[in-house]
Amino acid sequence: MHDLVPRYLGEVMSRITAIADDASRGALDGAIDMLADSIRAGGVIQAFGTGHSQAFAMEIAGRAGGLIPANAIRLVDLALYGSLATGDLSGPGLERNPAVVEELFGLYPIHPADVFVIASNSGVNGSIVGLALAAKSAGHRVIAVTSLAHTRAVTPKHPSGKRLSEIADIVIDNRAPYGDTTLELGAPAKVGAAKVGAVSSITAAFIAQLLTIGVADRLAADGSTPPVYISANIPEGDEHNSALEATYGNRIKRGAPTPRDKQPEG
Numbered sequence: 001m002h003d004l005v006p007r008y009l010g011e012v013m014s015r016i017t018a019i020a021d022d023a024s025r026g027a028l029d030g031a032i033d034m035l036a037d038s039i040r041a042g043g044v045i046q047a048f049g050t051g052h053s054q055a056f057a058m059e060i061a062g063r064a065g066g067l068i069p070a071n072a073i074r075l076v077d078l079a080l081y082g083s084l085a086t087g088d089l090s091g092p093g094l095e096r097n098p099a100v101v102e103e104l105f106g107l108y109p110i111h112p113a114d115v116f117v118i119a120s121n122s123g124v125n126g127s128i129v130g131l132a133l134a135a136k137s138a139g140h141r142v143i144a145v146t147s148l149a150h151t152r153a154v155t156p157k158h159p160s161g162k163r164l165s166e167i168a169d170i171v172i173d174n175r176a177p178y179g180d181t182t183l184e185l186g187a188p189a190k191v192g193a194a195k196v197g198a199v200s201s202i203t204a205a206f207i208a209q210l211l212t213i214g215v216a217d218r219l220a221a222d223g224s225t226p227p228v229y230i231s232a233n234i235p236e237g238d239e240h241n242s243a244l245e246a247t248y249g250n251r252i253k254r255g256a257p258t259p260r261d262k263q264p265e266g
Contacts, residue, residue: 004183008197011182015175015203023210031143031170032214034115038141039219039227043113044251045070046140048131049120050095052201056119056145059208061252064231066212068244071252075100075127077107098126098158105134109251117143117211121176121200123151123164130158132167144168145204147176172207176200 047057061070078084116135120128123146144164183197216226
């Protein structure tokens, strides 16, 4: 085990460093500008991910230091406030099903200025590709966070035959390898050797923070105070956060949407 720790650290750090170097050279500027322009226009960042990529949406929406005009789209809401049963949430079937997208899209009040940020390591599952296509069809811009190494090596599962990376306006590579894992246990030539050390959740979270930091910096450069959360666990945190959340009404969700929230008023 002791030798695996520095090996895994090296795998993680090499990828984090490469992403940071790219960002320092301006590789994320297009995405940051797109998100900042959306917020300036009264838009909300709509973040979506399934499986372990749900963590990316949670990193974007609803955490200390995060942007308040950000909403996490969740498959679980289809069971909590949609037509699905809780049993439909088990297994990988739901995230692979493109038929759920229309109902999912309708659970949230979407503003014309909203931008979608969709994370998927594989970038080929039905709900991921379907939501990206639905967003584009409705006139929204889409930013993808995906593994280019993985998505190029697998077959799309959506009826369109498209990958998330082929739909998005901007694609950010999370630099995870094919299969996500980085360490092989035992002899390298051994057939069926176990592989461990997944990295996509770590690199995607780093990208989420770089986007958040970049957008906040752009908004601060306008001379305004960026609408970001402070920790609810420090004095006056709840009051600060609630006051800013109220300016967006039911357009941002910190829980599942209620039935009356499914369609915008007016």
